[in-house]
Amino acid sequence: MNTYDDLVNDYLRAVEQALAGVPANRRAELLADLSEHIAAKRAELSPDQETEVEVRSILELLGDPEEVAAEAMVDAEPPLPASPPILIEPKKRSAALIWVAVTIAAVATMCVLAGLLGLMFFSVSSGGTPEATVPTSSDSVAPTPSPPPVPTPS
Amino acid sequence: MDTPGSLSTALRRGTLEFCVLALMEQGEQYGVELVRRLGAERTLTTSEGTLYPLLARLRRAGWVETTWRESPNGPPRRYYALTQHGHQALRHFREEWTAFRDTVDRIVGTRAA
Numbered sequence: 001m002n003t004y005d006d007l008v009n010d011y012l013r014a015v016e017q018a019l020a021g022v023p024a025n026r027r028a029e030l031l032a033d034l035s036e037h038i039a040a041k042r043a044e045l046s047p048d049q050e051t052e053v054e055v056r057s058i059l060e061l062l063g064d065p066e067e068v069a070a071e072a073m074v075d076a077e078p079p080l081p082a083s084p085p086i087l088i089e090p091k092k093r094s095a096a097l098i099w100v101a102v103t104i105a106a107v108a109t110m111c112v113l114a115g116l117l118g119l120m121f122f123s124v125s126s127g128g129t130p131e132a133t134v135p136t137s138s139d140s141v142a143p144t145p146s147p148p149p150v151p152t153p154s
Numbered sequence: 155m156d157t158p159g160s161l162s163t164a165l166r167r168g169t170l171e172f173c174v175l176a177l178m179e180q181g182e183q184y185g186v187e188l189v190r191r192l193g194a195e196r197t198l199t200t201s202e203g204t205l206y207p208l209l210a211r212l213r214r215a216g217w218v219e220t221t222w223r224e225s226p227n228g229p230p231r232r233y234y235a236l237t238q239h240g241h242q243a244l245r246h247f248r249e250e251w252t253a254f255r256d257t258v259d260r261i262v263g264t265r266a267a
Contacts, residue, residue, distance in 0.1 A: 015203075026210070029210055037203075037206070039229050040231065061193060061202045062201060062202050063200060063203040068201065068204055068206070068207070071206075072210075
């Protein structure tokens with residue numbers, strides 16, 4: 001807006017120089033964040049009020065360009081806890097529980113089916129009357145690896 | 155560990171970001187205001203500017219998200235809010251921190267009376 005722009009630009013240039021070695025997109029991101037911050041703070045001052053002291057104080061609060069850049073270097077090396085194990089854990093646990101439940105349900109269903117088939121096979125092969133199957137069913141299912149006594153409707 | 159400053163730097167590492175998350179916990183925060191508040195906490199930060207790389211890190215981690223809003227005076231404002239992951243991370247930190255703090259206090263002898 002005025003002569004103080006030079007102060008701001010000098011500051012941003014100093015940060016940019018200190019950011020050598022940081023990937024270009026990160027560098028651009030930080031510079032954008034800093035210039036937004038400066039613009040927002042300058043906008044809080046009414047334009048006719050803005051003094052060099054105030055602009056300098058905005059920059060001083062932002063801190064030493066080297067120090068600000070150093071903070072951006074810290075995470076330039078490893079991509080931080082982008083996928084922290086803590087966050088995945090609860091989800092994984094519930095997913096595992098669901099799989100266990102599904103497996104149990106599938107096994108139980110198969111056991112019941114096997115039992116029913118065995119029962120049907122027995123009653124057909126023995127030629128028994130419907131009444132005959134009922135009392136014999138409990139001990140006659142033995143040959144098939146039967147499930148625990150499941151209340152079979154009918 | 156040789157200069158007095160390096161101890162506070164080491165202590166901040168890993169804790170400051172959760173202080174930032176905690177400030178957003180009650181609702182979205184205007185970025186510049188957030189930085190102003192934290193920058194004033196001299197035990198936590200060295201300057202306002204060093205908070206921007208940290209905020210960028212939180213965005214990349216998916217712990218915070220930002221929204222631009224028009225401002226009555228001046229440029230559009232960027233607001234920060236916690237994501238679901240950010241809330242989870244803060245909860246997890248609280249558990250870890252209390253256990254950590256209790257142990258250090260007990261061993262170092264700084265437990266509050």
